[in-house]
Amino acid sequence: MNKQKFLFNFYYLLVSILGGLIFIYSLLKVNLDFLYLYPLWIVLFVAFEMRPVSLDVKGQVTLGFALNLAILMIYGTWSSIIVTGIGSSMADIIGKRGWQKVIFNSSQYSISLLIAGMVYSKLSPVTEEIFSISQHIIPFVFTAIAFVVINFLLVAVIVSLSFEIALLDVIKMDLGMMVLFLTSLAPLSLLLVILYTSEPFSVILIVPPLALAHKGFENYLKLRKQTRATIEHLADIVDRRDKYTSMHSTRVAVYAERIAKEMGLSYEQVENVSMAGKVHDLGKIGVRDSILLKPKALIDSEVEEMKKHTEIGYYMLQPLEMYKDVLAYVLFHHERMDGKGYPRGLKYNSIPLGARILAVADSFDAMTSDRLYRKAMSEEQAMKELMNNKGTQFDPQVVEAFIKSWKKEKKHRER
Numbered sequence: 001m002n003k004q005k006f007l008f009n010f011y012y013l014l015v016s017i018l019g020g021l022i023f024i025y026s027l028l029k030v031n032l033d034f035l036y037l038y039p040l041w042i043v044l045f046v047a048f049e050m051r052p053v054s055l056d057v058k059g060q061v062t063l064g065f066a067l068n069l070a071i072l073m074i075y076g077t078w079s080s081i082i083v084t085g086i087g088s089s090m091a092d093i094i095g096k097r098g099w100q101k102v103i104f105n106s107s108q109y110s111i112s113l114l115i116a117g118m119v120y121s122k123l124s125p126v127t128e129e130i131f132s133i134s135q136h137i138i139p140f141v142f143t144a145i146a147f148v149v150i151n152f153l154l155v156a157v158i159v160s161l162s163f164e165i166a167l168l169d170v171i172k173m174d175l176g177m178m179v180l181f182l183t184s185l186a187p188l189s190l191l192l193v194i195l196y197t198s199e200p201f202s203v204i205l206i207v208p209p210l211a212l213a214h215k216g217f218e219n220y221l222k223l224r225k226q227t228r229a230t231i232e233h234l235a236d237i238v239d240r241r242d243k244y245t246s247m248h249s250t251r252v253a254v255y256a257e258r259i260a261k262e263m264g265l266s267y268e269q270v271e272n273v274s275m276a277g278k279v280h281d282l283g284k285i286g287v288r289d290s291i292l293l294k295p296k297a298l299i300d301s302e303v304e305e306m307k308k309h310t311e312i313g314y315y316m317l318q319p320l321e322m323y324k325d326v327l328a329y330v331l332f333h334h335e336r337m338d339g340k341g342y343p344r345g346l347k348y349n350s351i352p353l354g355a356r357i358l359a360v361a362d363s364f365d366a367m368t369s370d371r372l373y374r375k376a377m378s379e380e381q382a383m384k385e386l387m388n389n390k391g392t393q394f395d396p397q398v399v400e401a402f403i404k405s406w407k408k409e410k411k412h413r414e415r
Helices: 003-028 032-049 064-075 077-094 099-123 133-163 167-198 200-240 248-262 267-279 282-286 300-307 309-317 327-332 353-367 379-388 396-414
Strands: none
Touching: 003 077, 003 099, 003 133, 032 064, 032 077, 032 200, 064 077, 064 099, 064 133, 064 167, 077 099, 099 133, 133 167, 167 200, 167 267, 200 248, 200 267, 200 282, 248 267, 248 353, 248 396, 267 327, 267 353, 282 309, 300 309, 309 327, 327 353, 353 379, 353 396, 379 396
16 A cells, blocks of 8 residues: 555544544534424535535535534534534435545534534623624634634545645645635525524525525636636637647647646646646637648748737737636747747746746647658657757756656556
8 A cells, every 4th residue: 555545544534533423422412402403404405515516626615614604603513513414424425426425524524513613612602692793793703714724624635635636736726716605605604693593484585695606606617617618629629720730739738747747846837837738829720721731831921920829829818817827838838948939039947937848848749740841750859859959949957857757658658
């Protein structure tokens, strides 16, 4: 068993045992006066958990967060753990998400709610009066923060160990979106408590706003993903204008990703470089077929028009938020270390690292692909060209990283 597998199993077992013990203890502390209400809350929680919103990478969020906090404030910590533990397990079982997830999710909820409950009991006023926002707002805020932070970290660690991604990278992946989602739900959770304490059956009024919040966030993320998919599909169509460059951008993205990993870049940087590889030639949509498909060498004026594709691609992607971190890579992927590249004639480290990686990946694929005016080089010949031009055209470190990754891949193919 390798170290990563051992750490995963150890962490999973630790959370499961701790969460399980907390859940069992909560059963012993259950308030029987509220027992008849549990099925209603469990059904509502299951309904919310069955429609998770997938974030950009690995994370998910649900409306269950609003119920978690509301039940904790209305019935207490132990009741919230029972309802959430049973509801989470039922949702995972119905959704056929596997027993590992059933156990881990209910366990991490138990741990998160116990800590959140401790915060709330410590800060909330000891009073029998009608629920007052002015008295409970500060305790509520800190309770919500405690629950979100513990819940997020427990899940982030298991994702990190599962996918062998640095924990800090996992945290950065979806943190912004998760905070936005949960921040918008927190006031609705507090409103749920206020409605219940004044008239229990009035809580039904909060369901439509919660559903709308869920649907709105789901549509927003879906639109982001569809926009990205459309742009990348458009870039693929540009490649397919010429049968010799079909799938060129896909291959460049793969090469660039391997280089970035070999260089030990963060998960976020690897993702950005790969994304840039998929759209680096999008600007060729603005280049005439008579130039793009010309079967012989271009004249000077045609070369200048071809060079504009980097700037065209940059301006096409500029309005799209999901590409803001890769714009410079697209714009500068034809720059050279000696300053003889385009469009700005940048040198050395003034060229973004992602663009230097794309330059190597792009050139290697171009050299190893057939063209109308020449046959493809062998991979070994292309490697020699990269070596011969490192320091002038290519970043030496990037070339070395690519050669290492290429040798590893070649060895893997030969097995």
